[in-house]
């Protein structure tokens with residue numbers, strides 16, 4: 013990146029600090045009592061998509077929004093981007109109100125479906141979005157080539173997106189989200205439509221972004237993805253926040269111990285059982301570990317539909 | 330478009346118009362913005378509560394200046410480029426040009442009629458066709474773009490970039506205007522070639538050879554030419570040309586005796602010249618009669634009966650006359666008292682005011698028309714030694730006089746001193762035969778015989794005075810027109826009598842008239858894009874088209890509001906047309922007709938209020954000037970451009986606010 017650009021970025025973050033005294037540069041995203049009610053044409057209330065959401069995303073972390081279909085994940089992301097206006101509460105990004113355009117300088121967004129112009133080629137697409145960041149021609153060109161290479165579409169870069177498969181469009185969608193080398197990346201179901209290899213690459217990319225010190229907010233209902241890459245997660249159910257915390261601590265069940273070993277013959281299993289039984293323990297299972305997040309998720313959903321309202325604060329941050 | 334509006338626009342002066350326009354536009358903008366803020370607050374307060382609503386409005390208003398001042402040309406151009414690509418993809422542009430090409434191809438078949446003014450038909454056809462096609466293309470591309478972007482959600486990936494709402498709106502307008510400009514340029518070039526090629530022609534003389542020898546003698550008893558029309562007084566031979574482009578001309582060899590110091594204006598057609606004993610000169614000249622709105626120049630080579638005659642290109646087409654209009658026109662009746670609008674001759678639809686020639690019993694009528702000119706200076710005329718006065722006079726005859734004879738009029742000029750006590754210079758009266766339904770050219774020599782008044786107002790003896798140094802010493806000049814035939818009337822309006830300067834190149838005038846279409850296109854595209862920020866595509870198309878039609882008919886709609894309007898409003902007129910009811914009869918009273926009238930009143934009322942918001946398109950419409958062969962003044966061009974840009978800015982701001990306050994992902 014040219015020095016001049018680094019400079020403007022520093023300047024703009026300095027300006028932010030001056031304009032907002034509460035601004036903590038370590039908090040990238042902040043939702044304060046954020047609510048959204050969708051109204052119909054006549055102003056009648058239709059759906060309460062998000063109810064009083066409070067959360068903070070810190071600089072450098074990968075944050076996951078989890079929840080079943082229609083739980084308000086996309087709504088939250090759209091509120092953070094200013095695509096929707098909150099019914100009440102505030103959405104702050106880099107300490108600025110979500111409706112400010114200037115915050116977009118440092119944001120990358122991958123929508124739930126890639127809403128791109130189908131009559132443009134991959135190169136033209138990236139060039140167009142590069143122009144929207146006011147990038148000079150040379151920078152645009154380099155950056156576009158680099159990203160097309162990165163998402164593995166060099167072989168199809170001169171083809172119009174209308175000819176692309178779903179996964180290919182998804183990849184170019186990711187490339188456009190990264191065109192400005194953003195500080196904050198918002199990914200709405202990043203792995204949807206990707207093949208296993210693509211999913212793997214996407215996850216690697218997210219981890220790579222984290223290593224570069226970027227902040228990632230992603231939402232998904234693919235628990236394995238979330239579990240693999242996220243530092244912290246929030247679980248939404250029908251617009252309500254049900255869980256919020258570090259993935260490892262959320263998944264730690266304190267009265268259970270899981271033992272994993274290898275290179276032990278089958279014959280030794282009986283011995284191990286005997287040892288546990290000798291200590292009064294009770295073997296729950298003895299197999300390869302499961303995606304336990306799935307269990308947590310399902311139990312939350314089950315519990316919430318039985319007893320609406322906030323869950324007890326069982327998870328420590 | 331209303332005739333009177335067109336008429337008024339002729340005299341537009343940028344310097345006079347501008348302060349008035351700012352006076353209207355400024356407060357209007359302010360009022361609109363204020364209304365927008367109040368309305369915005371009400372909506373926001375209703376949606377989000379009073380406090381939050383205030384916050385939202387304050388934020389929107391506060392964001393206005395950064396959003397406009399920090400616009401990035403690169404981003405605007407990126408949006409514009411995308412808009413261009415998108416419009417091409419929709420094939421609207423191709424279809425528009427295809428329709429135009431078809432019209433030109435097949436239109437040519439119907440054009441070559443032997444009408445009085447084929448040039449007007451040609452130019453009207455291309456100018457009107459181009460205007461309509463370009464404007465409808467503008468409406469289509471502008472209306473679909475944003476609504477489709479929102480529907481396909483492609484806008485999500487755009488507005489989440491550092492793009493300002495102002496850039497999205499302005500970029501689109503710029504992009505569509507760029508396409509329109511390219512299309513208009515192409516259509517303009519094709520149109521010009523079509524008109525030029527369609528009207529350029531020449532003829533040959535019918536007969537054995539192309540010389541005087543082929544001319545025919547005139548039958549002295551009838552004095553009619555080959556087409557059965559009377560020949561002019563000095564004619565000694567006549568001829569006829571071949572039929573080309575659907576018409577033929579007749580022509581004459583005329584004998585013309587002139588003073589030595591006033592040779593004919595056009596010397597190219599002189600066949601022979603003979604000095605008479607009294608010092609006068611007898612010219613023999615070949616003149617081609619007017620047909621289909623034009624004549625032809627003549628080239629003579631050799632002399633005597635063997636002189637070969639070649640007809641040149643058409644004269645009278647492709648003109649861009651530059652008129653100097655008077656600042657004011659006043660009529661006086663026979664008593665000499667001033668009379669607004671001239672004598673009433675019962676021709677209400679005519680804009681002209683009339684003045685009479687008295688009666689045989691009251692010959693010394695004081696009835697006259699006075700035109701006051703200013704800025705009459707030497708440098709404004711092509712040839713200051715021979716200034717051309719041009720008149721399109723109306724004639725109203727009464728049966729008390731000879732109906733066949735041409736009506737006599739006279740002109741006279743007077744100085745208009747700043748200080749009334751200073752002596753005036755008044756010229757003699759010069760009589761002329763009025764040429765009805767034709768433009769009359771009156772060459773005025775620089776030295777004109779007249780009389781000066783002394784301090785007490787008495788006339789000094791006649792002498793020659795200079796047009797510029799004496800009559801128009803301070804640039805001001807009064808021209809007085811009188812009717813010299815008893816029982817007859819002459820009529821004139823301000824636009825009918827003017828001095829002429831050198832013509833402007835026709836191609837330049839053609840270009841300027843297309844700039845007028847361009848300005849209309851800019852307004853329509855801005856309007857369409859603004860509407861499309863809050864309406865869906867079909868509604869945007871309808872609303873833009875309605876606003877455009879209202880803009881085209883501003884005067885007409887306002888006229889319908891006037892109490893003495895005949896035939897009722899649109900619904901009533903439609904009813905009358907369907908039932909073939911006369912426009913002037915009262916409808917049968919009853920619930921039906923009352924309902925019709927009431928709903929008409931409402932409709933007209935609504936349309937009329939729209940006329941104050943929609944641009945008055947007559948400001949941009951230059952095609953009449955082009956068609957009638959008048960130069961489009963830079964003043965009018967300036968007014969049109971400033972107006973168009975004002976609307977562009979106004980509609981962009983409207984679009985900006987509506988996009989900014991809109992929830993994109995709703």
Ligand SMILES: Nc1ncnc2c1ncn2[C@@H]1O[C@H](COP(=O)(O)OP(=O)(O)OP(=O)(O)O)[C@@H](O)[C@H]1O
Nearest residue numbers: 050059061080081082083084085086087088994995
């Ligand atoms: N434009 C809209 N108008 C009305 N209701 C909407 C709109 N968009 C979303 N909703 C409603 O809001 C709720 C939350 O939707 P949202 O898209 O945020 O869910 P999500 O968590 O992203 O679901 P998914 O996993 O299916 O993407 C749903 O009940 C949905 O029906």
Ligand SMILES: [Mg+2]
Nearest residue numbers: 085086087124
């Ligand atoms: Mg979603």
